[in-house]
Amino acid sequence: MKDSLNIKAALQGSKPRNFPMVSRVVFGSGSFDQLDEILEPLRGDAEGIVVFLMDDVFEDTHLHGRIPSMEQDLLILISAKEEPKTEQVDALAAHITRNASDLPVAVVGIGGGTLLDLAKAVAIMVNNTGSSAEYQGWDLVNTPAVYHIGVPTLSGTGAEVSRTTVLMGPERKLGINSDYTPFDQVILDPDLTIGVPRDQWFFTGMDCYIHCVESLNGSYINAFSQSYGEMALALCKEVFLEDLSPEESREKLMMASWHGGMSIAYSQVGIAHALSYGLAYVMGTPHGLGNCLVFQHLEAFYPEGVRLFRQMLRKHHIELPLKITRSCSQSDFETMIEVSYGMEPLWENALGPDWKSIISRDQLLEIFQKI
Amino acid sequence: MKDSLNIKAALQGSKPRNFPMVSRVVFGSGSFDQLDEILEPLRGDAEGIVVFLMDDVFEDTHLHGRIPSMEQDLLILISAKEEPKTEQVDALAAHITRNASDLPVAVVGIGGGTLLDLAKAVAIMVNNTGSSAEYQGWDLVNTPAVYHIGVPTLSGTGAEVSRTTVLMGPERKLGINSDYTPFDQVILDPDLTIGVPRDQWFFTGMDCYIHCVESLNGSYINAFSQSYGEMALALCKEVFLEDLSPEESREKLMMASWHGGMSIAYSQVGIAHALSYGLAYVMGTPHGLGNCLVFQHLEAFYPEGVRLFRQMLRKHHIELPLKITRSCSQSDFETMIEVSYGMEPLWENALGPDWKSIISRDQLLEIFQKI
Numbered sequence: 122m123k124d125s126l127n128i129k130a131a132l133q134g135s136k137p138r139n140f141p142m143v144s145r146v147v148f149g150s151g152s153f154d155q156l157d158e159i160l161e162p163l164r165g166d167a168e169g170i171v172v173f174l175m176d177d178v179f180e181d182t183h184l185h186g187r188i189p190s191m192e193q194d195l196l197i198l199i200s201a202k203e204e205p206k207t208e209q210v211d212a213l214a215a216h217i218t219r220n221a222s223d224l225p226v227a228v229v230g231i232g233g234g235t236l237l238d239l240a241k242a243v244a245i246m247v248n249n250t251g252s253s254a255e256y257q258g259w260d261l262v263n264t265p266a267v268y269h270i271g272v273p274t275l276s277g278t279g280a281e282v283s284r285t286t287v288l289m290g291p292e293r294k295l296g297i298n299s300d301y302t303p304f305d306q307v308i309l310d311p312d313l314t315i316g317v318p319r320d321q322w323f324f325t326g327m328d329c330y331i332h333c334v335e336s337l338n339g340s341y342i343n344a345f346s347q348s349y350g351e352m353a354l355a356l357c358k359e360v361f362l363e364d365l366s367p368e369e370s371r372e373k374l375m376m377a378s379w380h381g382g383m384s385i386a387y388s389q390v391g392i393a394h395a396l397s398y399g400l401a402y403v404m405g406t407p408h409g410l411g412n413c414l415v416f417q418h419l420e421a422f423y424p425e426g427v428r429l430f431r432q433m434l435r436k437h438h439i440e441l442p443l444k445i446t447r448s449c450s451q452s453d454f455e456t457m458i459e460v461s462y463g464m465e466p467l468w469e470n471a472l473g474p475d476w477k478s479i480i481s482r483d484q485l486l487e488i489f490q491k492i
Numbered sequence: 493m494k495d496s497l498n499i500k501a502a503l504q505g506s507k508p509r510n511f512p513m514v515s516r517v518v519f520g521s522g523s524f525d526q527l528d529e530i531l532e533p534l535r536g537d538a539e540g541i542v543v544f545l546m547d548d549v550f551e552d553t554h555l556h557g558r559i560p561s562m563e564q565d566l567l568i569l570i571s572a573k574e575e576p577k578t579e580q581v582d583a584l585a586a587h588i589t590r591n592a593s594d595l596p597v598a599v600v601g602i603g604g605g606t607l608l609d610l611a612k613a614v615a616i617m618v619n620n621t622g623s624s625a626e627y628q629g630w631d632l633v634n635t636p637a638v639y640h641i642g643v644p645t646l647s648g649t650g651a652e653v654s655r656t657t658v659l660m661g662p663e664r665k666l667g668i669n670s671d672y673t674p675f676d677q678v679i680l681d682p683d684l685t686i687g688v689p690r691d692q693w694f695f696t697g698m699d700c701y702i703h704c705v706e707s708l709n710g711s712y713i714n715a716f717s718q719s720y721g722e723m724a725l726a727l728c729k730e731v732f733l734e735d736l737s738p739e740e741s742r743e744k745l746m747m748a749s750w751h752g753g754m755s756i757a758y759s760q761v762g763i764a765h766a767l768s769y770g771l772a773y774v775m776g777t778p779h780g781l782g783n784c785l786v787f788q789h790l791e792a793f794y795p796e797g798v799r800l801f802r803q804m805l806r807k808h809h810i811e812l813p814l815k816i817t818r819s820c821s822q823s824d825f826e827t828m829i830e831v832s833y834g835m836e837p838l839w840e841n842a843l844g845p846d847w848k849s850i851i852s853r854d855q856l857l858e859i860f861q862k863i
Contacts, residue, residue: 137520139530139677142513148716148758149508159510306510309716344743345519345680348751352723372715380719387519 137343140386141300143271143282148309148375150368153272157189159306160227163268169226170194172217172247174240176201176232176274184231184274184313195220201235207254207290210239214246214253224248229270233325234278237271241286241302244269253297254290262299271304274313276374277325277409279332279382281307309379311371323361323439324409326374327430329381330357331412334426335391339470342388349384353377361433391471392422392480396488399461403453404445413441418488422471446492458485508714511757512671514642514653519680519746521739524643528560530677531598534639540597541565543588543618545611547572547603547645555602555645555684566591572606578625578661581610585617585624595619600641604696605649608642612657612673615640624668625661633670642675645684647745648696648780650703650753652678680750682742694732694810695780697745698801700752701728702783705797706762710841713759720755724748732804762842763793763851767859770832774824775816784812789859793842817863829856 147155160171170193177198179185190196195217217225225247230240244266246253256262273281280286284303285296296302314322333354336342342350356377360370396419397411406414413430420427434441446454462468462485468476518526531542541564548569550556561567566588588596596618601611615637617624627633642652651657655674656667667673685693704725707713713721727748731741767790768782777785784801791798805812817825833839833856839847 136526137518137523139516139518139526141516144515145510145512147508147510149714152508155507155510311715343520344682344740344747348723348727348744348747351726352719352751355722356719369715373719376715376719380723 137387141284141303142383143304143307145306146309147307150312150372151310152308153184153187153310153313156229156270156272156308159270159308160189160229163226164191165226167191168193170221170223172221172225172228172243173197174199174213174228174230174232174236174243176236179231179274188231193221195225199232199236199239201233203235204289204294205235205239205242205287207252207257207288210242210246210253210288213239213243217243217247225267227268227270228266229272231272231274233273233275234280234328237273237278237280237304238286238288240269240271241266241280241304242288242297245286245297245299245301253288254292256297256299257288257290257293257295259298260300262297262301264301266301268305270306270308272308272310272313273375273378275317275321275325276314276371276378277327277329277381279329279378279385281309282379282382283385309375311368311375314371314375315367319437320439321409322374323433323437324407324413326357326361326377327413327416327433328409329353329374329377330361330430330433331393331416331426332390333357333381333384334416334423335393335471336384336388338423338426339389339391340473341466341470346384346386346388349380349386350388353379353381353384356380358429362429362436389466389470391467392419395461395464395467395471396485398464399457399459399485400446400489400492402460403449403457406445410442414445414492415488417441418491444492446489449489454486454489457489458482461485508758512655512674513754514675514678516677517680518678521683521743522681523679524555524558524681524684527600527641527643527679530641530679531560531600534597535562536597538562539564541592541594543592543596543599543614544568545570545584545599545601545603545607545614547607550602550645559602564592566596570603570607570610572604574606575660575665576606576610576613576658578623578628578659581613581617581624581659584610584614588614588618596638598639598641599637600643602643602645604644604646605651605699608644608649608651608675609657609659611640611642612637612651612675613659613668616657616668616670616672624659625663627668627670628659628661628664628666630669631671633668633672635672637672639676641677641679643679643681643684644746644749646688646692646696647685647742647749648698648700648752650700650749650756652680653750653753654756680746682739682746685742685746686738690808691810692780693745694804694808695778695784697728697732697748698784698787698804699780700724700745700748701732701801701804702764702787702797703761704728704752704755705794706764706842707755707759709794709797710760710762711844712837712841717755717757717759720751720757721759724750724752724755727751729800733800733807760837760841762838763790766832766835766838766842767856769835770828770830770856771817771860771863773831774820774828777816781813785816785863786859788812789862815863817860820860825857825860828860829853832856
């Protein structure tokens with residue numbers, strides 16, 4: 122859950138944040154096929170343009186054929202191999218504006234966290250001027266986004282429910298956090314996660330699991346987020362430690378991701394995220410994998426969480442890559458440590474205001490060298 | 493959770509319902525004081541009229557004084573002693589239309605389930621013609637409701653999050669179920685439940701607990717509602733069986749109610765509600781109490797749920813009234829049985845399609861006579 126950092130501002134304010142929720146949600150096997158009737162009233166005179174952004178792994182699949190697109194629509198296939206970037210969002214928004222005679226009536230994102238984040242950002246940018254980089258931050262968006270619909274095909278990121286869209290910008294990786302960011306409609310069809318490669322399924326699921334362990338063990342949480350986090354954590358344990366049917370497993374992981382995303386409202390991540398940001402900054406490690414790589418070494422801080430995590434790894438025969446920092450230079454490690462150590466609210470959430478006396482830069486180095 | 497019956501239509505359809513959620517929520521001690529800034533943009537030129545409907549138990553209390561009302565606003569105190577009625581809604585809507593120079597910019601309901609249901613219904617009716625009785629049913633509302641805000645001061649009904657508002661009409665007790673019914677904004681301030689009388693606290697909390705036991709033990713549930721229901725149930729167990737601090741207890745019961753309300757999306761109640769509808773039809777028993785009165789005798793159907801319920805009664809020294817049906821006539825009992833036995837989807841949810849071979853009218857009589 123990449124956006125957790127972003128609530129620093131809210132958490133440090135003196136009053137609880139007024140949190141926007143997804144306005145409509147449909148859950149269930151086959152619910153993807155309701156997309157057509159969801160779009161119908163938005164299209165108005167049947168000439169409204171819908172933009173579909175879909176992960177290109179679905180090119181020429183059955184799902185591709187089920188997209189209810191009309192002649193005037195734009196269907197854009199996008200690779201999720203790289204993280205979403207502000208320039209990519211700007212290019213997409215420009216492409217849409219160029220190719221559509223009118224403002225689209227809806228933007229639909231179909232895919233994992235990357236596609237969902239892109240859809241949220243593009244829905245904002247087709248109706249706002251300038252570059253998306255100008256809106257990275259908190260509540261900088263002036264004009265409402267176009268109606269946007271999220272269709273997750275991968276469970277764990279929480280992007281389907283959050284009020285941010287995290288983008289790599291020219292200067293920084295930061296979310297567009299705004300009341301216009303959350304989806305207007307989400308379709309939770311667990312069948313769409315059939316066929317996700319095992320490693321991706323596991324690492325994305327761990328995004329949710331590790332997030333929950335960190336936030337539930339932190340001091341910044343309240344009863345609202347705790348209840349969502351506990352539900353998500355319980356579902357992750359069922360999915361990754363018990364022997365559910367494939368159908369039940371898909372359904373429960375989709376709900377874990379949903380609730381895990383909701384738990385972000387009033388919570389904060391901790392040590393795993395602080396370290397994985399440092400790692401990703403230097404190595405470009407994908408978020409889910411990076412969290413796993415650091416989390417395995419955090420037994421001292423999250424004993425129960427790490428113990429169960431190791432059980433999950435064994436049960437699903439997941440082998441984490443070894444020694445990925447082997448060829449890092451002294452200066453690489455210094456950068457990792459610098460970035461990680463700079464994540465003050467995460468450390469404070471995990472270890473309290475005296476966190477600097479509890480964990481040293483040397484301890485961070487030790488962990489990074491083990492990875 | 494009085495509205496569970498109402499999802500019969502959705503459940504019997506062939507596809508999952510597309511569920512509208514509350515658009516914004518703020519949770520936390522003291523969050524009531526955000527009401528002013530929430531209303532500010534709605535008021536526009538500062539002359540927009542806000543209608544506050546508040547439970548009259550708060551008359552001249554500290555809360556009364558904290559209402560951010562302006563000169564042009566209407567503050568209406570309402571007794572929650574009786575269930576909301578269609579004629580009451582119509583009279584309120586007429587009163588507002590008569591006394592306000594313009595359509596109100598917001599309707600704010602402050603109170604328990606009755607006040608929340610009234611606020612939802614009034615917000616619809618100030619912007620729709622005719623009587624509210626014409627809109628009892630499913631998706632009969634044509635024009636969007638005025639922006640409406642729910643401020644629960646009692647936890648358990650789930651009215652703060654549901655898409656219905658249950659009204660006693662000239663012909664029937666039925667909800668206005670529509671996409672315009674849910675609140676646009678909910679303020680969850682656990683401090684507002686300070687001072688609720690113990691019995692009322694208990695019976696309203698049991699509304700949530702019993703609802704969850706029934707829906708989780710039914711066959712109509714899916715993974716979405718199951719996850720919300722399990723969370724609500726776990727929170728109820730904490731609140732009513734463990735020794736939480738008063739603050740934590742208030743927070744957790746407020747969240748239990750919220751999640752319990754969400755779990756209604758794709759679930760159905762069962763035997764306790766079927767019986768309590770029959771009981772209320774004849775005796776006028778309040779919903780929370782009625783559920784408790786019948787639930788205590790349902791050990792055969794919900795063994796674990798009833799066992800814990802009895803523990804809860806003992807722990808909180810709650811004494812249920814005895815023999816309230818003592819003076820009922822033969823024909824009273826027949827009516828109770830008739831109404832209860834007619835709740836087909838509830839029985840089917842609880843006992844399967846062959847429910848009539850599992851429970852007889854005589855067994856119902858036996859239970860009603862015990863109450």
